[in-house]
Amino acid sequence: MREDFFFILGNVSTFIVVIPLLISVLRFRLLTTVQLKLVHLLILVLIVESISNILWRKKINNLPVYHLYTIIEFLLIIRIYWSTLSQLVSKKLLVGISVIFVVLAVLNTIFFQSIYVFNSNITTLLSILVILFSLSFFYITLKDVEYTALEKNPMFWINSGFLIYFSSNLILFFINNYLFEKSTEASFLIWGLHAIVNIVLIMFYTIAVWVNPKKQ
Structure with a gap:
């Protein structure tokens, strides 16, 4: 597969985040608290990816951006899970996890x-923690005997997207530095798969801001 194909795929993966953002603007008055928290994450993604692309085109190392991004991303993700996870563990523990991660x-x-250098150690830790958060969400949801329409629950779509994305990319994040050193066909293939998984994640984000649950 040619490099230009992966270049196009990478651009689609990067800027497809505009779609859920536009939907959130059109539905802003109808968004729930969780959906608004997701919008904050989407804005961060758009800003970081835009800056990263500008630096990359100017042949400037853009990895410093991701060191800061990883920290802010984690804090926004744990903020999304806050009300759910606080049903399972104490809020002090969640604060402690946040401080330790930073x-x-x-x-x-x-x-x-x-x-x-790509911060693969921290992105790997981030992936493990988010996977644990995601599994905890499903555990809490399954324990709830009251019937709820999951397809209308934005948190269900966000959580499912997180689980798919971070599970799929756990190995990629861990070996990322090796891939940066060698632009082999295998590395392009793996990055292509990463881009596809990211597009899937954005699709889940899009559904999450589109659904119209009762405001809580």
Whole structure:
């Protein structure tokens, strides 16, 4: 498969986030709290990907952007899960997890993976934590004996997207530095698969901002 195909696929994967953002603008007054929290994450993604693409086109290392992005992304994700996870664990524990993650991210950048290297250690940790959050959501949902229409629950779509995305990319995040060093056909294939999974994630985001549950 040619590099130009992966270039096009990468651009689609990057800027498809505009679709759920446009929908959220059109439905802004109808959005629930969880949907608004997702919009904040979508705005962050658009800003980071735009800056990253500009730097890449100017042949400037864009990896420092992702060191900061990973921290903010995690904080926004745990904010999305906050009300759900607080039913299972204490809010103090969630705050503790957030603080520890930020500290580890900073220490990793200072001592192990500089801002000019992909922070695979922290993205791997991020993936593991979000997978745990996702499984916890399903556990709490299954424990609830009251019938709820999951297809109308934006959190269900967000959670499912997270589980698919971070599970699929767990290995990729871990071996990312090796892929950066060698632009082989295999590395392009893996990045192509990553782009496809990201597009799937954005599709789940789109459904999440489209559904119209009762405001809570």
